[in-house]
Amino acid sequence: MSDNPQSFNPDTTDLDRLHPAVKREKADVESGTEQAPMWVIFLGFIVAIIAGGQLGPNVGGFDFNVSNPFASSRFPDPRPVDGTAGAALDPLQMAMKKGAATYALCGGCHQGSGLGVPGAFPPLAGSDWVMGGTERNIRVVLHGLQGPIKINGADFAAPAPMPPQGAVLSDQDVANVLTYVRNNWGNKGSLVTKEMVAAVREKEKARTAPWTGPELEPYAKAEVAAEPAK
Ligand code: HEC
Incomplete structure (x- = not known):
């Protein structure tokens, strides 16, 4: 004897038990909702x-x-046309940001503080070279510098010359890093553009030896005449 109540209900037929299952499987579809x-x-x-x-x-x-x-x-x-979106496109801000990254190359010698190392690497912070003419600075970075120099009136003699950076840095890199050192650590200087660097690079393309202090003296205050970056 099973405990299924249908099995002892005399009115229960196979059809009665199949009906719910059939209805479930094939639900009637109303016209229009197919x-x-x-x-x-x-x-x-x-x-x-x-x-x-x-x-x-x-x-x-x-x-x-x-x-x-x-x-x-x-x-x-x-x-908004000005405000934060405008500041991101400001050429000085842009150059300072990118120049800070390129400065990693210089910082090993001139230090992150820009103060250099006394007797070995001259300071860039507060330097009359850095804040002076753009032409002398571009020449120093492109071709290097050797021999005794005068910084802010004081004699400086480095045991080793500054190596040229023109081969590893693009015109834009040189422009960025010089703009950065000219406007960091309290320095104030104008923007250096890649057009200015390109002009000096072209003028001195035959140069291989690092510059000396006396050679660059005539350029101490010289500004490179070149179209500013658009
Ligand atoms: C290997 C070390 C070294 C590196 C790297 C180097 N410099 Fe110099 N730099 C020197 C030395 C040494 C002098 C001084 C040379 C002399 O007395 O004739 C100098 C001089 C200068 C001067 C002129 C003097 C002054 O202090 O204002 C500037 C400007 C300058 N460097 C900028 C840079 C920048 C920008 C970079 C990176 C792109 C750079 N240097 C990378 C060693 C270095």
């Missing part, structure tokens, strides 16, 4: 995509040719 075939659904997607592409530019004011999706003929760019 499932759409797959291809109709895909067609719907394609129509939606094409319609979106037409409605966006033609009705919504979206412009495919403007990379900034906020700016279009119908909606002007809502972002």
Whole structure:
């Protein structure tokens, strides 16, 4: 004897027991709510995509040719023109940021503090060379410097010359790093541009030996005439 109550109910038939199962499997579908075939659904997607592409530019004011999706003929760019976004594009800020990275090359000798090492590497902080003419500074970095020099009126004799950096640094690198040293540690100096560096590099392309102090004396206050960076 099973404990299934249907097994001893005389009114229970096989059909009664099958009915709920059959109804569950094949639920009646009301007219109008039948499932759409797959291809109709895909067609719907394609129509939606094409319609979106037409409605966006033609009705919504979206412009495919403007990379900034906020700016279009119908909606002007809502972002502020000045303020933080403008500061990121400021040439001095940009050069200071990149120059700080390039300075890693100089810092081994001139130190992170820009104070150099007495008797070995001259200071860049407060140096009348650094804050003087752009032309002398560009020459020092491109071709190096040797022999005794005078910094802020004091004699300085390095045991080894400054090696030329022009082969490893691009015009832009030299411009950035000089702008950085001319405006760091309390220094105040003008922006050095890559056009200025390119002009000096071209003028002195035959030069191989490092400069000496007396050779560069005429350029102590000279500014390179070159178009400023656009
Ligand atoms: C290997 C060490 C060394 C490296 C690297 C070096 N310098 Fe110098 N630098 C010197 C020495 C030494 C002198 C002084 C040479 C002399 O007395 O004739 C000098 C002199 C200078 C001067 C002129 C004097 C002064 O102190 O104002 C400037 C400007 C300068 N270096 C900038 C740089 C910059 C910018 C870099 C990086 C791109 C750099 N140097 C990398 C060793 C170095």
